[in-house]
Amino acid sequence: MVRNFGRKAALTAALMATTSLAQAAEVEVLHWWTSGGEAAALNVLKEDLAGQKIGWVDMPVAGGGGESAMTTLRARVTSGDAPTAVQMLGFDILDWAEEGALANLDAVAAEEGWDAVVPAALQAFAKHDGHWISAPVNVHSTNWVWANKALLDELDIAQPATWDDFVAALQTLKDAGKTPLAHGGQAWQDATMFDGVILSVGGVEFYTKAFIDLDADALGSDQMLEAFNRMATLRSFVDDNFSGRDWNLASAMVINGEAGFQIMGDWAKGEFINAGKVPGDDFLCFRVPGSDGAVSFNSDQFAMFSVKDEGAQGAQGEMARAIMSPAFQAAFNTVKGSVPARTDVPNDDFDACGKQGMADLAAAAASGKLVGSVAHGHANRAAVKNAIYDVVTAHFNGEYDAAAAVEELVNAVEAAQ
Secondary structure: OOOOHHHHHHHHHHHOOOHHHHHHOEEEEEEOOOOHHHHHHHHHHHHHHHOOOOEEEEEEOOOOOOHHHHHHHHHHHHOOOOOOEEEEEHHHHHHHHHOOOEOOOHHHHHHHOHHHHOOHHHHHHHEEOOEEOEEEOOEEEOOEEEEEHHHHHHOOOOOOOOHHHHHHHHHHHHHOOOEEEOOOEOHHHHHHHHHHHHHHHHHHHHHHHHHOOOOHHHHOOHHHHHHHHHHHHHHOOEOOOOEOOOHHHHHHHHHOOOEEEEEOOOOHHHHHHHOOOOEOOOEEEEEOOOOOOOEEEEOEEEEEEOOOOHHHHHHHHHHHHHHHOHHHHHHHHHHHOOEOOOOOOOOOOOOHHHHHHHHHHHHHHHHOOEEEOOOOOOOOOHHHHHHHHHHHHHHHOOOOOHHHHHHHHHHHHHHHO
């Protein structure tokens, strides 16, 4: 990994100048990266900081959507014992910033020129009142499909180009006695699938009106009815044991040839890579059919909570600096499955799916088709997100038909605002 060793050495020397600072040069990191692929990616950051003599106190909280981690964080903050660095998404970052709980990273951001290389869509969550309060690690997108290539080849299934093609492929797998769609029955996973389905029905315009503008007519429209009908179609291709399954176990079903497809964000690619699979040879990655050209994104960021100790502040600053270095962004994201949060990182080290993700992100940003993920807290604040979760999951589990789900969605979103 390429670094400015002179600058790093100078800063490390400053941090280690006294015993008290040496003891304080560590970060306690709360995160939910606990699957194999995620843990491998996180080790890239741990090793980078270890090379600078900055300690890492690990605080993992399992749960792919981060809800459990945020509950743990709230308890820690309430007890007056906030971690120094916390993995966060979207509006959760801004909520903590508004409470005055986060550290100011302006000095590091100015030194490293973050304003010029971080897309505006990410800065909207990394800044508060014009001040940098978090360091974006990556950009994920949620409207991806992952497929077992050998299984598709065996059944003569071509990569689906349209929604009807996708449904036909799922039916072929079902007729062959395979699980067509690997899925985990958790609210955030249902909602992740919903991101892609909404885009497949009405594109970015409909997605924006319904879930960013919260337009009641869009929420109650015939297009929304079609979206729920499509979710019901997907439900018919999920195995009976999906309830409560973790997302990475669903990914494993595709990796092992037990299932044909999974609709999941590109963190799933980290599981394929960790299992030694090669994109194009062993698995396929493509956008939810009908959503091509659009990207629903979320960005993992590390927010630094305010601390008084100067040594801890220095460690926080170096963690933020390490996260945003081009070399780290490349090394981390090639393992994680995501793409860099910086626009100036070359794609040379990325595999075929990574290169596609980077190209898709750049094109969507340029065309106005880059939208925040509903499922992952980048479209609206937690109250609205959770209201949408409740309706989508209730419908997916058969509590509502599509028409009732549309009506419930309108009412739930209105009540949550």
